[in-house]
Amino acid sequence: MYLCYIDESGTSDIPGNTSHFVLAGVSIPIWRWRDADREIVAIRNRYGLQYAEIHTAWLVRKYLEQSRIRDFENLDRLRRSSEVRKARIRHLLHLQRTGRIRSFRQARKNYAQTNAYVHLTLQERNALVLEVAECVSKWGFARLFAECIDKVHFDPVRAKSSVDEQAFEEIVSRFERYLRHTDETRGQRNYGLLVHDNNETVERKHTLLMRNFHAKGTLWTNIERIIETPFFVDSQLTSMVQIADLCSYALRRYLENGETLLFEKIYSRADRKHGRTGGVRHFTAPTCQCEICKFH
Template identity: 30%
Template sequence: MLLSICKSEYPLLGRESGTATGWDVQNHFVLGGVAVHEGQIYRLTKVLDAVQEKYFPSISVPIEFHATEIRRGKNRFKDFTPSKREDILSDVYKIISDATYPNLVLFATAIHISAVENQFQARTKVLEDLCQRFNMFLTRKFHAGLPNKGLLIIDRHREEEYRHLISEFQSAGTSYGCLGNIVDIPYFARCRETRMLQLADFCANAVFRYYERNDTKYIDMIFDRFDKRSKDSPPEGLKHFTNEECGCYACSWRT
């Protein structure tokens, strides 16, 4: 896996939605990712800070924007009405939808219960696929004369599991071969520590709700930010593993 001199880095910040062990109550598990050019992180952080200032004008310390907590009115969001919480969600999703390629690029892999053998396999499959899609994006950039390296940053909540998986990738490779454009030492951070992981949470949650609840509201807002080869190409950054017939956004163009 790697290394060469590069002009800049793309962090891919990954966040789960659903759980790899929750198959008694869910049909899908999602790993979503937001790839942000390093030169855009400060600007996007300030834009999300402005959303906090809009809704929490008296609070200066960073508040974590977590899509599920906002939707359910948990923690700091408990005093907001449902309509106001929807406004907060829309404001955050608008940050993603207003970003331009390639400053911010989305990736997400969903796995349906029909394709699951066990919880380890489910998490392995979505991580492997997400990394492969990110590597393809970086490869296209390289061939276009922009030799960027990818850096994987994952929510620390699942650090032990992901360290083990990435160690397996390093020793045995992946089913896609070598992921040569991604730095092979992952980093881990708490979601509350970085606004970019919070954007990844919103990406993963939109994809999870699309597959689990047939809710298209927010995935439609951010759909054009998923990686694609050209403006009119299908969304290669979105993948759905299922053993059933499917006409979803990810499957319809692949059949």
């Protein structure tokens, strides 16, 4: 039995505020789940994030209030948290007093997403994310599947589906083929289950899509090894969904900004067969020379 944890990066809306939409799935066999989870928990604990989610996009951004606190890097973690909390309260009160309601709401939302990380410097937060990516790169038992869609080259009329629907169908198809391939190598019939980040906007859509795939198959294959519809879980409570989040983020940042540090770590886990990286695809112009397109 294999579990495939799924999360996304970027917006599926066209044009949206990102040029790419990436849906990533990380598959691990159930007999390795506990070991993998313990490794991630151990890393979180070293950085004082025992009960916090590893949300990569929020971890690696700059927190301006940290740069405004004198000698911030030399403070202990408790003092750092206290100073940032005070700075944020002052900022929110200022926005309220000056009637900047929209800015107040956005700042409050951003602070809620990052409050768990403010005891860490930007350098430490980047080190944390890199350490997790390095850990994942060593999981020989894990496989990465991803559909990376360049929305400039996506035509929903021609595709007869939306961006996120195509991405989901591709992940399902590749995971299904992987399960069949493991039969050949292990001499046993393997099954899989999809575990999806809880997202109200896609939960019903992807559930109905999966029911249709079970009944009629995808564009590429019948579904025989993936059981049930996706299980939707709270990513704050599920370490492996957080790994899928990191992978989708790393792929998107590589394709949009040329950032290779995280990409090179997680891409080593992409599903490969006969020297080709079939597990990860970049849907874009045929002239693209990125590492994904070269070896797909």
